[in-house]
Amino acid sequence: MSTQEQSAAPTTQTQSPDVVVVGAGTAGCYAAATIARAGYDVVILERKTEDEAGHIACGDALKGADAFPEAIPKSKLEPAFTNTGVDHGRFEIPQEDTVLEIPIPGELAVIDRWEYGRRIIEGAESVGVDFHYDTVVNDVTQADDGRVTGVEAIRKGEPRTYEAAVVIDAAGSLSVLQDHVDFSESTFDTNVNYSHFCSAYREIVHVDEPVEWDDALVFKPTERAAGYLWYFPRTDTEINAGLGFQMTEEPMKLVDDLKRDLENRPEFAGAEVEDKLGAALPTRRPYDSAVHPGYMAVGDAAGHVNPTTGGGIAGAAYAGKYAAEAAIKGLETGDVGEKTLWEYNERVMDHFGARYAALDVYNILSTAIDVDDLMGLLAAMPGEKLAEALYSGSTSIGPKLAAESLYNSRGHWGTIWNFFQTKRRADDLLELYEAYPHHPAALEHWQERRDDLMEQVYETTGADPKY
Numbered sequence: 447m448s449t450q451e452q453s454a455a456p457t458t459q460t461q462s463p464d465v466v467v468v469g470a471g472t473a474g475c476y477a478a479a480t481i482a483r484a485g486y487d488v489v490i491l492e493r494k495t496e497d498e499a500g501h502i503a504c505g506d507a508l509k510g511a512d513a514f515p516e517a518i519p520k521s522k523l524e525p526a527f528t529n530t531g532v533d534h535g536r537f538e539i540p541q542e543d544t545v546l547e548i549p550i551p552g553e554l555a556v557i558d559r560w561e562y563g564r565r566i567i568e569g570a571e572s573v574g575v576d577f578h579y580d581t582v583v584n585d586v587t588q589a590d591d592g593r594v595t596g597v598e599a600i601r602k603g604e605p606r607t608y609e610a611a612v613v614i615d616a617a618g619s620l621s622v623l624q625d626h627v628d629f630s631e632s633t634f635d636t637n638v639n640y641s642h643f644c645s646a647y648r649e650i651v652h653v654d655e656p657v658e659w660d661d662a663l664v665f666k667p668t669e670r671a672a673g674y675l676w677y678f679p680r681t682d683t684e685i686n687a688g689l690g691f692q693m694t695e696e697p698m699k700l701v702d703d704l705k706r707d708l709e710n711r712p713e714f715a716g717a718e719v720e721d722k723l724g725a726a727l728p729t730r731r732p733y734d735s736a737v738h739p740g741y742m743a744v745g746d747a748a749g750h751v752n753p754t755t756g757g758g759i760a761g762a763a764y765a766g767k768y769a770a771e772a773a774i775k776g777l778e779t780g781d782v783g784e785k786t787l788w789e790y791n792e793r794v795m796d797h798f799g800a801r802y803a804a805l806d807v808y809n810i811l812s813t814a815i816d817v818d819d820l821m822g823l824l825a826a827m828p829g830e831k832l833a834e835a836l837y838s839g840s841t842s843i844g845p846k847l848a849a850e851s852l853y854n855s856r857g858h859w860g861t862i863w864n865f866f867q868t869k870r871r872a873d874d875l876l877e878l879y880e881a882y883p884h885h886p887a888a889l890e891h892w893q894e895r896r897d898d899l900m901e902q903v904y905e906t907t908g909a910d911p912k913y
């Protein structure tokens with residue numbers, strides 16, 4: 447019998463890689479692969495078992511895979527793309543007895559999410575990332591000056607300590623790590639609460655007959671404005687069916703509501719459910735700063751999700767890359783302070799963060815607007831303009847289209863006026879985010895200007911303050 451087995455209290459094992467990444471999801475795998483490719487020693491800690499890792503609740507719609515970071519090559523992921531023939535959204539509006547077909551710009555695929563999850567793990571492993579499964583991180587260690595120095599974890603009942611120059615928090619929505627870090631020495635965004643999240647649930651459903659809409663992402667509002675159902679075809683007989691609601695709303699019975707909708711759709715008669723999963727996802731603006739000395743949060747852990755569509759895979763991949771490159775700079779210079787890592791914040795805002803913050807304004811509007819009015823308005827809007835609004839964070843309508851839309855939408859003019867006023871506010875916000883500060887000392891002044899704009903958003907929309 448070994449000495450370890452004889453002792454009553456388990457001894458803590460300590461490991462000291464250059465970087466510790468918590469979470470083997472998209473953000474974690476892309477971050478770790480980028481760091482390993484630069485020749486540094488990096489470990490991913492994942493609470494799930496090796497078999498279960500990569501099994502993550504998702505709608506399975508992957509947008510923007512054409513321009514994913516190269517740390518894990520796209521060719522590695524492609525076998526998980528089960529449907530690449532999807533090119534538009536199909537918005538069912540029962541209140542108006544209307545179906546809107548709206549083109550979706552850019553490359554789009556519906557994927558087998560678990561297979562994709564395994565493939566990004568394989569991709570990271572193949573460039574030298576070390577994976578420690580069954581490892582639940584439950585604390586963060588900090589030096590006297592506040593710098594994060596590592597994490598504490600439990601692996602199969604045994605305590606583990608990891609010391610590292612940089613910790614990357616890729617632990618997803620509502621990351622527990624942030625509850626344990628004292629952020630008083632940095633500008634890390636702690637203005638986060640449950641109302642900024644959406645609770646979502648999905649089933650993988652098999653049908654006997656091919657569905658007619660296998661080239662579309664199908665969306666349908668739930669009975670309340672802040673919720674929607676989706677049907678995303680992985681193939682023409684395998685459908686990801688799910689729904690979600692904003693946590694500010696009265697909780698929905700997700701499983702029952704989905705079941706009811708499935709029962710009312712003839713194409714799902716006799717369907718079989720293969721897999722069920724639910725989770726929370728952030729539907730908010732990105733964190734103002736996701737950087738603290740020795741520590742960065744990425745992906746869902748930093749609100750990097752398009753708040754109007756719930757799409758977070760692409761943002762997570764890029765955030766992972768940008769955080770990793772900031773970490774590499776820190777390792778090279780021996781300085782992992784807030785100023786050195788700050789470039790990560792700037793790159794996120796520049797690439798997608800500013801756009802997501804502007805889109806959040808429409809989310810805020812949707813909490814204040816009457817659902818029937820909103821659906822009536824959607825039914826009247828030209829589809830390609832809605833698509834623009836949904837993905838670019840801004841849209842402009844020429845005089846002819848404006849006149850047509852106005853004619854079609856008579857009865858909803860109050861909402862339209864409200865919508866256009868809101869768009870102005872969103873444009874102002876986008877402009878301010880495009881001037882995101884270059885160093886932490888300037889953040890407070892920038893936040894004051896942003897908060898003034900947010901006041902105007904609440905005034906225009908009549909919504910309760912979200913932040």
Ligand SMILES: Cc1cc2nc3c(=O)[nH]c(=O)nc-3n(C[C@H](O)[C@H](O)[C@H](O)COP(=O)(O)OP(=O)(O)OC[C@H]3O[C@@H](n4cnc5c(N)ncnc54)[C@H](O)[C@@H]3O)c2cc1C
Nearest residue numbers: 469471472473493504505506507583618646745746758759
């Ligand atoms: C129901 C649903 C549907 C969605 N649909 C889509 C969609 O169709 N398209 C899209 O682009 N996005 C979608 N999203 C959002 C998308 O799934 C996320 O934005 C994306 O997965 C974020 O990746 P991530 O790496 O940040 O976090 P995650 O993928 O959540 O990975 C976090 C990892 O950290 C691990 N972990 C957590 N805590 C600990 C801990 N304490 N110790 C160790 N490990 C830990 C978890 O087990 C997990 O493996 C959806 C989300 C939900 C919930």
